[in-house]
Amino acid sequence: MKMRRSERIVAVTKILVNEPYELISLNYFTERFDAAKSTISEDLSIIRRVFAAEKMGKVETVPGAAGGVRFIPNKATSDIKDVVDELCNELSDPERILPGGYIYMTDLIFDPSLMNEVGKIFATKFADLDADYVITIETKGIPIALMVARALNLPLVNIRKDSMVTEGSAVSINYLTGSSRRIKTMSLARKALPEGSKVLIVDDFMKAGGTAKGILDLMEEFKADVLGMGILVETVDPDDKLVADYTSLVVLEEIDQQQEEIVVKPSDWVLNLE
Amino acid sequence: MKMRRSERIVAVTKILVNEPYELISLNYFTERFDAAKSTISEDLSIIRRVFAAEKMGKVETVPGAAGGVRFIPNKATSDIKDVVDELCNELSDPERILPGGYIYMTDLIFDPSLMNEVGKIFATKFADLDADYVITIETKGIPIALMVARALNLPLVNIRKDSMVTEGSAVSINYLTGSSRRIKTMSLARKALPEGSKVLIVDDFMKAGGTAKGILDLMEEFKADVLGMGILVETVDPDDKLVADYTSLVVLEEIDQQQEEIVVKPSDWVLNLE
Known part of the structure; x- marks a missing residue:
């Protein structure tokens, strides 16, 4: 199922929050949601911005081939x-x-x-x-x-x-x-x-x-x-x-x-x- | 901060997932995000649909004055x-x-x-x-x-x-x-x-x-x-x-x-x- 941004971003948020500190590769998201890397990156920057503004924890990007993204449940x-x-x-x-x-x-x-x-x-x-x-x-x-x-x-x-x-x-x-x-x-x-x-x-x-x-x-x-x-x-x-x-x-x-x-x-x- | 749908939906997803089975009133969301009840209801129906399609659990609505919405972490x-x-x-x-x-x-x-x-x-x-x-x-x-x-x-x-x-x-x-x-x-x-x-x-x-x-x-x-x-x-x-x-x-x-x-x-x- 090909999703719109507002749909995909729900699923990406849930996946990140469900596994604190687990490094998840961008490839995992691009394959699961049949979306371009740039699209997923944009999703992630929206999530990062909202989590920061609402003090809901941190979304951290680890660059490089072995990199990815992870949710850090920091408390304000x-x-x-x-x-x-x-x-x-x-x-x-x-x-x-x-x-x-x-x-x-x-x-x-x-x-x-x-x-x-x-x-x-x-x-x-x-x-x-x-x-x-x-x-x-x-x-x-x-x-x-x-x-x-x-x-x-x-x-x-x-x-x-x-x-x-x-x-x-x-x-x-x-x-x-x-x-x-x-x-x-x-x-x-x-x-x-x-x-x-x-x-x-x-x-x-x-x-x-x-x-x-x-x-x-x-x-x-x-x-x-x-x-x-x-x-x-x-x-x-x-x-x-x-x-x-x-x-x-x-x-x-x-x-x-x-x-x-x-x-x-x-x-x-x-x-x-x- | 007034949010766009793609932003607000990130925060609503996080709040639901964070407190399984906790009944959260629509008012809580309308006040926190300065949004109309119909807007929040639409957010919730997107989240409900994605969670169902991706087998991420259930979003349940309880009607009535004492009602609200809650996340049920059902496993497929x-x-x-x-x-x-x-x-x-x-x-x-x-x-x-x-x-x-x-x-x-x-x-x-x-x-x-x-x-x-x-x-x-x-x-x-x-x-x-x-x-x-x-x-x-x-x-x-x-x-x-x-x-x-x-x-x-x-x-x-x-x-x-x-x-x-x-x-x-x-x-x-x-x-x-x-x-x-x-x-x-x-x-x-x-x-x-x-x-x-x-x-x-x-x-x-x-x-x-x-x-x-x-x-x-x-x-x-x-x-x-x-x-x-x-x-x-x-x-x-x-x-x-x-x-x-x-x-x-x-x-x-x-x-x-x-x-x-x-x-x-x-x-x-x-x-x-x-």
Whole structure:
């Protein structure tokens, strides 16, 4: 079926958006839509212009024989602030206070639409680092990390908290949780991550940073190059975390069980975005 | 910025695709793009026509004052067969045989792009059931179930295999794994799932069906109405599973350690699709 511009441009938009970061050759489009290269190029420049004007992400052209075009789901600063404000708003609901002074956030972590947005935020932050893998640790890190990996078109690798009969030989390390000072074990199958990979670490929560420190130690066993670490929520205490280099979205300042109050705010990284 | 049709239609396509199943009012579009209702309606009918012709999903109009338009990421039968063929092809790689006669499939389960496709397949299968929640059990069910939930615009609920200090009061049940006949525990926080919800269950693997049966028992405790169950890979043995009503994509027929051979095939549901 030979299409008009207004029709073809719908299909091209859908194809680009469906596979973030996937490089698609111009030939693919010219063949699929039986159109000249110049016609497709014009389509793409319209899409690029609209995405830029409407802050819907970036359409990037890679020149050369092995080149093509790809969609980069960059989030605009105003969008990032909106999503984090919504998160803070949700998290400050006193109904979330659990016995023991914990905060209930499982529903948010398993909200696919919200995590899709969070995934794009971290993808925007880490876009230029050229990582090979996104790494997380089960269980609650998985939804966030999967959406980051999806937005960056990277495979996800999940660190287990138990032994893994079904995954072959594995590397295990012991680590001390920073807050409760208990010894725990985390392990990763040898075949899950090639030695020397460039990785991003993504997790849902950081208090003292014991788990994050454990992941860094495990990554050393795989000779991995850790390029960045994204954390959904960090606590303001302790100030002195076991890891230094990470980006959080939300800072949990206080859970006051008596006043029934939760105090959260956007992280400095979010507040300082321009 | 006032846009031309070819520009506006790019933005409308992106907005629809970004939020599957989300009902978006015509007013939203007329205001955002400063365009007449009839203009937007024409845009939408072009998008609808292209999506249908290119098998890119469905654009559905809901009439009335509370109505609007929404994108339904239906997968075409040929697409479903292609994705399942790719899965079978990947799974039959003899390198996947692990000591003990297990099969390594963690890399596929944590491949965001592949799971996005699998999510759309189950969403296509379960689209008309009008469920409230997607339910899974940690750990390897999560990526598949998250993508099903994303494609259906539903929240995901994750059943834990341990106790949950940070999630308040919970219901726990013991269950017998069908294959190894061990007693295990699964639990779900009371606040994670309202009583009487309509749910879909999604998991990565079924052998005898002990885990699936456990989930059904747990759902009974929540008075949930189980509308469907989607399983990525089931084993051909035992033929007599503990649950009857489920849809799988792939059937694992044999892992022959001596011949170094894995035999998989698309499920009857996939083979019989027309």
